[in-house]
Amino acid sequence: MHAAQSIVAPAFFALTLVVAGRPVQRRLVRLGMHRMLAALLVLLALYLVLAVLAFALGWSIAQLSTTLPQYGPEFEGLYQTVADWLTSLGVQVADIDQLLGVVDFNSILGVVRRAASGLSAVGAQVALLVVVMFFLALDSTDTTSRRALLARARPGLSAALSGFFVAVGRYWIVATVFGLIVAAVDVVALYVIGVPLAVTWGVLAFVTNYIPNIGFVLGLVPPALVALLDGGVSSMLWVVAVYSVINFTIQSIIQPKITGDVVGLSPTVTFFSLVFWALVVGPLGALLAVPLTLFFKAVLVDAHPDARWVDAFLVTAAAAEKPGVAEPVAAAEPTVVTDDGGAASAEPGPESFPDRQEG
Incomplete structure (x- = not known):
């Protein structure tokens, strides 16, 4: 990779x-x-x-x-x-x-x-x-036929990938909504303080909001430095104080709580995901840290009942208490979602496994 x-x-x-x-x-x-x-x-x-x-x-x-x-x-x-x-x-x-x-x-x-x-x-x-x-x-x-094939052959993997699709979609929505909120509040606050390039720093705050854990710091340093050069120490301290109250509260307390409820990853795993995937796939890995971790968790852990114990070291306490986290995936009569949003049975028939057909 x-x-x-x-x-x-x-x-x-x-x-x-x-x-x-x-x-x-x-x-x-x-x-x-x-x-x-x-x-x-x-x-x-x-x-x-x-x-x-x-x-x-x-x-x-x-x-x-x-x-x-x-x-x-x-x-x-x-x-x-x-x-x-x-x-x-x-x-x-x-x-x-x-x-x-x-x-x-x-x-x-x-x-x-x-x-x-x-x-x-x-x-x-x-x-x-x-x-x-x-x-x-x-x-x-x-995608109905392909999902049905996967559900027949690997029901556990099919269920795990379905969970991944739901989680990653919700993750992007939550991150985007909070990014817009943080950017709007920052722009207004910087205009009030009198910091130049307020809209530019708002765009920076929006983008860095997708970076877990350290996005707050990355979005704070440039406007604080410009505030120091333009308005002196007092202006810089106001920027640091505003960002600490607004951005830290939203990005480091409220958003991780909601994100954790959506994706179920613990803050520690999220931070190490950031470091690991940035090293593996480059700068874009910082933005994709959570989705990449969710994907490999689905494929390597959630799809295999014998590996569900690994979730004890990956998910939050609330996610660990949800039913089905450490339970085997039922292989009988898997159900897939059709392209029109309905449900279709994917029960395997004899033609699905030629090597298992009865003589």
Whole structure:
């Protein structure tokens, strides 16, 4: 997976997005819309959401590239003040003047410029994401027979994957709703404090909300630094205080509680998932940490009754108390969900297993 991360990450991301849109697609089919038309409408809606997000990110990076150079003198003055303070405390800072010549504001601007140029580098992954979503949407118009086959051959895996599809769809919905709430509140608060680029920091807060555990910190540091350069220490402290009260309360207390109820993963597992999947599939793994963990939990744990004991180390206490977590999956008469939202029996017949046919 690490060697093929440029393929695995966008392809899995596409799968989770299409899965998240499946409930809407089935609802449209039940209302009488043709399956193909319903799939295309949901696909276009997903494309629109991705396009708006990409435009917002590109606009934010452009704003940073044009605005941050204005704070070059303030940054160098701040660096000199810190260096003088360290010297007064007896800390040996060798060749401070030389350091000032190396560590300047342009080094920070270089990060922003590299991020802007990196947008073109991920163009291939974006194209792969768009194409895979299209083919998955086409396949989603007729899945009844494939689900029935899987339910006949591997009922436990079929039930586990059905649970994964439901959980990952709810996860994206919860993360998006809370991200919008956090971004809106942050923009209003930053406007009141007088921090420049308030909308840009709102977009950053929305995106980092998808990153478990450390998203709050990643969204706090840039606006706090700009507030320090623009308004001084008091402005920075106000930003830190507002973010700590609003973002920490929403992102680190309320959202994990609801997310935990939806996906059932403990906070510790969520954090290690972030570290692990970012290492395996790259930066996109930080956004896909929870969905990837849910997928492999479904395939390796939930699908096998003998492996259900592993859930004791993965799920929250509330999830562990739910019925069926540590119970074997019944293999008799599995049921699958049809493409129109109804149920169909997938009871295996003799033709399903030729090697078991009676003589």
